[in-house]
Amino acid sequence: MFRLTQTVRNLFLRFQGLFGVLFQSISDFVRNIFGFFAKLFGFTSSGYFLESDQVQSIKQASAKEPIETNQDNTPKIPATNRRRPNAKLDDYYLNMARDVKKN
Structure with a gap:
């Protein structure tokens, strides 16, 4: 039956x-x-389906005033920890793995 299904x-x-x-x-x-x-x-x-800018009364914001951008000079410190918050549970599994390796 296996050959039939494979075929x-x-x-x-x-x-x-x-x-x-x-x-x-x-x-x-x-x-x-x-x-x-x-x-x-x-x-x-x-743009074949669009009308002209004057008909739609679109105003160009870039033509009026340039946008000012302020740079943030404060250093960014990553908020990651080296160990996970459940360190006791990790220690439990590490100890279990060591015991299995010894046996």
Whole structure:
């Protein structure tokens, strides 16, 4: 029975690989066709659906005032500890491991 299930699994894997290769080539072909028409009609440009800035009344913040940034010169100290807070539990397991190693 084991050989039968292995044969069926291998058969399905081979079908999956075959259909993966076939459908990949078909999907690439369709993607190329739609990509050609998208380039032809100008859908690949990022701003084809946006109106101008004046119509939307968008104001540019960078043109008015530059943003000031303040640098923090205080040294950063990491808040990590070398040992975990449950050191007693760690010692228990370390001692158990030493006892097992001795025996």
